[in-house]
Amino acid sequence: MxxxxxxxxxxxxxxxxxxxxxxxxxxxxxxxxSAEFAVSGYCRRWSIEAAFHDSKPFVGLHDPQVQCGTSVERAQPDVVVRAERQRAVVCGGG
Structure with missing residues (x-):
């Protein structure tokens, strides 16, 4: 510790x-x-991190062109939905 x-x-x-x-x-x-808690948290989070990593080049998450807070609020959920759809297609789930 x-x-x-x-x-x-x-x-x-x-x-x-x-x-x-x-x-x-x-x-x-x-x-x-505990070590078990830290490892299980890592495992739970890994799929989320992989989805973000894989979605960035396809949907422009790495380079948003928004200028105000409301634009960010509109753009980010749309990007995540598109990324999940793309992941589902690539992984054979959709």
Whole structure:
């Protein structure tokens, strides 16, 4: 356990594959949490991160051309819906 900004505890988890097939990963979680909780959170979040990563080149999420807050509010949900549709087609689900 280490301490972050303003004495906020940070849990550091090193994930290693004893067979060496997968690369080592270091996971950080704010608060005093178990290694199991940090790893399960990483697994839950991975599909979301992969969807964002894969959608950026296809739908322009990496380079939005909006100038005001209401434009962002309109554009982002549309981009996410399009990205999910594209992912479904590529993955054979739609």
């Amino acid at each position: 280490v301490r972050g900004c303003e004495e906020e505890p940070v849990t550091v988890v090193l994930v290693r594959d004893p067979k060496g097939v997968w690369r080592d990963e270091v996971l950080l979680a704010t608060g005093e949490v």
